[in-house]
Structures are given as C-alpha cells and as structure tokens.
Amino acid sequence: MSPWPVVLCALCSFGVVFCGTTPPAAVPLTPITSGTVVVEGLAAPVRVVRDRWGIPHIYAQSAMDLFIAQGFVQAEDRLFQMDLWRRASIGRLAEVLGPNFTERDAMTRRLQYRGDPGTEWSSYAPDAQAIGAAFVRGVNAWVARAHDNPPEEFALAGWTPAFWSESDLLNRTDAFLASGDAIDEVRRSGFSEVVADAVRLVGPPPFFVSLAGRVPGRPDTAATTAYVPAPGDAASGAAARAEPDAADGRLAFDEVSRRLETPSRRYVVHLQAPGWNVIGLAAPWLPGVVVGHNADVAWSSVPIDADTQDLAVERADAADIVRETDVLRIKGRPRPAPFERASTGKGVVIATDAVRNRVFTLRWSGLTPGGAAELAAIAIDRVRTLDDMRAALKRWRFPARRFVFASAAGAIESENAAAGTIAAARSTASSQPGNRAESERAVFVHPLAIDAPSRRRYNVGPIARPGDDASPVRALWDWREWDRSRVMAAPGQSAWAQGGHYRDLAGAWAKGELVPLPFSDAAVRASAAETLTLVPGVRQ
Secondary structure: OOOHHHHHHHHHOOOHHHHOOOOOOOOOOOOOOOEEEEOOOOOOOEEEEEEOOOOEEEEOOOHHHHHHHHHHHHHHHHHHHHHHHHHHHHOOOHHHHOHHHHHHHHHHHHOOOOOOHHHHHHOOOOOHHHHHHHHHHHHHHHHHHHHHOOOHHHHHHOOOOOOOOHHHHHOOHHHHHHHOOHHHHHHHHOOOHHHHHHHHOOOOOOEEOOOOOOOOOOOOOOOOOEEOOOOOHHHHOEEEEEEEEOOOOEEEEEEEEOOOEOOOOOEEEEEEEOOEEEEEEEOOOOOOOOEEEOOOEEEEEEEEEEEOEEEEEEEOOOOOOEEEEEEEOOOOOOOOEEEEEEEEOOEEEEEEEOOOOEEEEEEEHHHOOOOOOOOOHHHHOOOOOHHHHHHHHOOOOOOOEEEEEEEOOOOEEEEEEOOOEEEEEOOOOOHHHHOOOOOOEEEEEOOOOOOHHHHHHHOEEEEEOOOOOOOOEEEEEEOOOHHHOEEEEOOOOOOOOOOOOOOHHHHHHHOOOOEEOOOOHHHHHHHEEEEEEEEOOOOO
C-alpha cells in the first residue's frame, strides 16, 4: 500500500491548516480613538479629546505622561509613515527593501552625529532627553500592539514595524537635506559630478516596485514604481511664508510643497500639562510642536539659505584618514555587508578618486551638537515672552529659518535661526507655481500607491485644486483670540485609509478653507467628537 494516505491522515490530525480552510487572518490594527487603553509607563491617566477633524487635544498631569501620550497618539495615526521616515533617516532601508538601498544607507550613516549624547541632548533643552525618551516610550507602546497585528500598510509592504530608540530622534538626515548647499559647493569648486552624486545618496527617497501583500478586496495587477517622500522633503523641496498682520491680529504660516502626498508631512496636535499648553503643526516623528502658539506667543517661520557645508579635496596618501567599519543588514542576504566610514581633519570622506590619489571630504556644521532638524521646537513651545523666544531660538540650528513671532499683546518681531552664515531668505515665488499641476485636479499620492488597486485605495483625489493657494499645509494663528486660529494639513490627520480622518481635510483644502483649531477648554469641549483615556498599567 502507498504510504501517502497515511501521511495525509497524519497531517490532517494536526488541524485545518493542512487539510481544511485556513483560519481567518487577523483584522489589521487600526487607531483607537475612544474608550480606555492601557499604556505602560504612564504615571496617571491621560485624556485625548479628538475634535471633528481628528485633531487630538492631549491633557496630562505631568510632562512625561504628556509626551508618552503624544508618541502613542501620533504612532496610532501615522505609524507606517513614521517607520518609513525612521528607516530612511538612520540608514536602515536595505533591511526591508533590499540591495538597491545599500549605498544610500551607507552614505546616510556616514553623515550622522557621533559625539557625546549628553551634550547633544542638552543643546535642545535641559529636559530634552527625558522628553525624547517619553515620546519614544509612547511610540513603542503602539509598536508593541502593531507587532502582534501589523496595520495594513506593513502587511502590504512586507515587514513589521521596529521598536524605536531615543537616539533615532537625533538623526541628521532631515537637517542635511534642508541645508542643501553641498551641491552648489561641487559646482563652485569645479569638482566632478561624481562628488555631487555621492552627496545625493544621503537620505534619497525610497521606492517600492512591488507589494508583498495583496491590496484588500482587489485583484493583483502589474506593479510600477512610485515615489516615496524622502526625509527633509518638506524643507528641501518646499518654501514657506510667515506673514504677520498687525491690524488683523493674525500670523500666517504657509508651507508650499512641490508634491501633494498622503499622509501629510505635518500633524496637528494640542499638548497640555503643567508647564505646557501648546497647539499647532508637528512633525509626526518628533515630540512637541514646530509652528503654532501657546497661551502667550504665536510663531511661524520661513526657510532661509545658510552656508553650512564645505567640500575639500586632499591627497589620499597625505591625508590623516581615520577609518571605521560598520555593517548593513540587507534583505535577502544571510550575512551583514561591511562598509567603511572614513574622515580626515577636513570632514567626512564622501568620494575617492583612486586614479588621481584623491579623497573628497565634506565638513558640515550639522555634525556638531544641536544639529537634528526641528528638535529644538520643544524649547520654543514653552516661551512666555518675546525675550524667551529670542533665547529659545539660540537652540535652533536646523533647518535654517527666519522666525516671525507675536505676543498676545500684539508685539511682533522676527529673528534668524541657523547653524551657518545666513545667505538669503528663500524665495517663495518660484515654489508656489510648482505646486500647481497643469490640470485643475489634484492627487495626494501615497507611498504604496504603485498599481491600480493600491492607487484606488490609498491616493486621495483627483480633487479640485484651490484657486488661490494650493499649499497643503497652512495656518493662521490669531493672537487676539486663540480660538479663532485656523489650520490645514491636507489630506487628513490619520493614515488609516478606511477611517473618517484619512481624507476629510482634503475637501476643505479644495475649497481653499482652513478648519477651526480650538484652544481653550471650553472650545475643545464644544468641538469634541471622541474621547480616549490612556491609563497606567501593563498591557496583557
């Protein structure tokens, strides 16, 4: 008798996986916006009130609980976006996207800070490290849930989210891309375009050529390449306007991006705890608010050009080269691949000309303490006077900005904040038309939208383009009455494609509107749509 029937029966005895229908797949993790959730690390309950636009107003009893909650809330709304940013910023794309990203990861890692972490953290604020650690703890509380049951985007992309380290917040990639004058240095110095290509390897946009999973409810089709925004795009590929109107009592902010993308590179949040009451636009992957207002001061900013990068060429046999070896993990390869980090007294070695016995080095002011982009916002968020603002801006080094700020009493000032020599304010005129396609219809593009089914699921649009201002990120801070402030971060607050706040802001954007940004307790209560309570404990 053939042995196969016996084998098959034995397999059947182990369950339906082998000879019946497979168990149903777990439902992908989605944001939790009401009820009660246990978050490890909290000292006391935290209340998260979301208004009708999905903007969270977070009320905590201590600063550390506040930032645990901010990390948790922003991760539940934007985890895939945050995970992709983190990997691109610290040079860990090859782990999940394969060998095409090996050189990108290696060059990105070469241009990271390697000095004393204590000096680095204290440059942003005396309590910056504690704030960063709390924020990361909150992010990881959501990552732990996502490990058990990854959100849909991770299943499609083909990896699970990784846990964060507080050192991830100190990466220099956004700051480097916002600096942007190294390419000009190549041309001014007459160096080979190979040197410019080496500079371009730092933090370039990753891309997907296929999806590991099937788009839910859609048949697979042939895949094509789609653009994924790189770290720093909002700074290097955008301009902004910061205009005060003393007569009207308002301060405008306008971030003009070359591309319309979903999720937005800004996240609207309100943070309140003892010593904190600030609202405005945040980077989804960082603690604090980058532009906004507290109870006393409103601030906005506009990019300026600063000289922060210098290139040099040295004889390879004469240069005092310090060499270190690091490794990259690469998807599909069993062993890590080594790469070299080299530097001389003139900077980081970014290219070598072996034929002519030369090395090209880059000196960049962002490799000194305080060079992480936008992290100094946590000092600005707590200012109470214009004098406080001027002091806080001394901590801001990247990206180079001219800040405009106004007190609730109506006094208005401006000041430059940059790590290098100020060159000029960046013109917004050339960027504004670049955000307008020839068509009157606009599409907010998602990184996973690489074929017809995924474009239908994740892209937002086509939608009417506003006539006067197509900027996806805008705000008006009203210092005469904070509750009259308004904001826009199209197309929506949440990255959950099937949720109500994925695309709801796009409709208002298409009409040229801004949405209300309630600040007072009474205004928040009046606009409340959902309330989530985060409570201390250990999740089972």
